[in-house]
Amino acid sequence: xxxxxxxxxxxxxxxxxxxxxxxxxxxxxxxxxxxxxxxxxxxxxxxxxxxxxxxxxxxxxxxxxxxxxxxxxxxxxxxxxxxxxxxxxxxxxxxxxxxxxxxxxxxxxxxxxxxxxxxxxxxxxxxxxxxxxxxxxxxxxxxxxxxxxxxxxxxxxxxxxxxxxxxxxxxxxxxxxxxxxxxxxxxxxxxxxxxxxxxxxxxxxxxxxxxxxxxxxxxxxxxxxxxxxxxxxxxxxxxxxxxxxxxxxxxxxxxxxxxxxxxxxxxxxxxxxxxxxxxxxxxxxxxxxxxxxxxxxx
Ligand SMILES: Nc1ncnc2c1ncn2[C@@H]1O[C@H](COP(=O)(O)OP(=O)(O)O)[C@@H](O)[C@H]1O
Ligand SMILES: [Mg+2]
Numbered sequence: 001x002x003x004x005x006x007x008x009x010x011x012x013x014x015x016x017x018x019x020x021x022x023x024x025x026x027x028x029x030x031x032x033x034x035x036x037x038x039x040x041x042x043x044x045x046x047x048x049x050x051x052x053x054x055x056x057x058x059x060x061x062x063x064x065x066x067x068x069x070x071x072x073x074x075x076x077x078x079x080x081x082x083x084x085x086x087x088x089x090x091x092x093x094x095x096x097x098x099x100x101x102x103x104x105x106x107x108x109x110x111x112x113x114x115x116x117x118x119x120x121x122x123x124x125x126x127x128x129x130x131x132x133x134x135x136x137x138x139x140x141x142x143x144x145x146x147x148x149x150x151x152x153x154x155x156x157x158x159x160x161x162x163x164x165x166x167x168x169x170x171x172x173x174x175x176x177x178x179x180x181x182x183x184x185x186x187x188x189x190x191x192x193x194x195x196x197x198x199x200x201x202x203x204x205x206x207x208x209x210x211x212x213x214x215x216x217x218x219x220x221x222x223x224x225x226x227x228x229x230x231x232x233x234x235x236x237x238x239x240x241x242x243x244x245x246x247x248x249x250x251x252x253x254x255x256x257x258x259x260x261x262x263x264x265x266x267x268x269x270x271x272x273x274x275x276x277x278x279x280x281x282x283x284x285x286x287x288x289x290x291x292x293x294x295x296x297x298x
Contacts, residue, residue, distance in 0.1 A: 006112055006280075007119045007265070008137035010159070011144060012151035014124035017190035017227070018143050019047060020234065020245075022121035024255075027244040028262035030080025034116040037075060039084040039108065041133055042123040043094045046086025052078060053242035054085065061087040063107070064100050071104075071111045079247055082115070096129055105136065117265075126158035135163050136280055139265065140185040141224060146192045149200055153207055156185050160217035183217065186224035188261070197226035225261040230254045 009022045019042070026038040040048040040060065049056065056076060062068050075082045087093055096104070112118040120137065122130050134140055140159065144152025160183035170177040187204060189197035201223045208219040230245075230252060237248040246255045 005117050005139060006137040007117060007139045007141060008122055008134040009120065009141050009143060010122045010130065010134045010155060011124055011142060011148075012126055012155035012158075013144075013148050014045070016124075016143055016145050016148055016152075018042075018124070019051060019121050020238070021141075021143050021188060021190065021227070022119050023048060023051065023244050024246050024258045025262060025265075026081035026083075026117075026119050027079055027246045028258045029117050029119075029266070031246070032262060032266060034266065035114070036081040036117045036119065037084065037111065037115040038078075038081055038119045038121060039071070040086025041120045042086055042088070043096065043129065044123040044125075045088040046093075046121075046123075047088055048083060048121060049085045050088075051238050051242065052244075054078065054083070056085050059085045059087040061090055061093050063104070064093055064096065069107075071107045072114070075111070079244060084111075086121075101129060101132065104133075108136070126155055126162075128162070131159055131162040132166075134159060135166065138280060139268070140183075141188055142185045143188045143190055145190050146196060146200055149204070152187070153204055156183065156204075156208075156219050156221065157211060157217055159183055159185065160211075160219050164217065181218060182220045184220040184222060186222045188224045189226040191229035192226045193228065194226045194257075198223065224264060225257055227257050228253050 007025070009018045009025075011018055022038055026036050029036040038048065040046040046060070049059075054076070056074075058068055058074055060074065063071060063074060068074060071084050074084045076085065108118070120133055122134055142152055142155050163180060163183050167177070167179045171179060187201055189200060192200070201221070204221045208221055212218050233245055233249050233252050233254060237243050237245040241248050245252060246258055249255065
């Protein structure tokens with residue numbers, strides 16, 4: 001089994017397939033025998049429960065409103081994975097205070113230790129809270145469709161810039177703090193044939209070279225895979241049966257691609273990574289802690 005790992009799913013744009021991918025990845029990793037947790041962290045339109053037609057009395061909103069103290073009180077078993085349900089359309093959820101972010105990161109770090117994989121389904125966009133949650137992951141995944149590749153790459157650039165900002169802030173407070181050299185997201189191309197996706201990915205690699213030459217950011221993109229457009233199957237699974245496609249129609253090409261990506265992810269973490277390096281989550285956590293300390297000192 002790998003060490004516990006955190007995967008964040010992000011994109012600059014809504015409707016590109018983040019939530020579908022997050023659910024299918026959780027289900028695929030779960031069915032491979034890994035203890036997997038999906039946290040619906042989309043603070044604007046959390047809709048995992050809607051897609052799967054699940055109704056829970058408590059959601060992440062209750063955690064932020066202090067009705068529950070710990071994320072583990074919210075985790076529910078769904079098919080082969082566990083879910084911390086989110087909530088959409090709540091002003092206070094979409095505009096978290098610093099203390100709430102801290103509390104979330106602390107609790108999220110605790111609960112991630114109980115799982116092999118923890119997946120964050122994030123909201124669209126590149127505002128600070130979303131990027132900070134995304135950068136706590138060991139494995140950030142950017143999902144894009146072929147036509148949205150420019151905003152997809154924009155998301156990688158924004159995350160790389162925010163990562164540098166976080167690290168530099170830490171370095172100012174802690175001179176021996178190790179700066180990360182590069183941001184290395186995985187790319188998933190949704191609604192794309194694999195050969196088209198690989199072609200676009202080569203374009204992403206070239207764009208990353210230009211970004212590095214301009215000294216804007218060091219991005220090392222990695223190819224995770226592609227998912228075919230399968231409207232009919234997805235509609236039947238999600239809108240009629242409220243099931244992941246990998247549960248309802250496991251023989252579809254879409255599911256074969258999901259299994260391929262899940263195996264690539266699990267293979268990535270064997271053998272285990274060195275515990276000497278600070279994990280991304282520890283970095284963001286440390287930064288928040290030291291920001292709080294300096295705020296208190298003022
Ligand atoms: N590979 C695909 N083929 C066909 N439809 C898809 C595919 N992936 C996602 N969709 C559909 O696209 C819409 C947006 O997907 P969703 O996962 O909610 O996006 P996001 O979370 O990025 O906003 C949904 O209606 C979903 O069913
Ligand atoms: Mg979504």
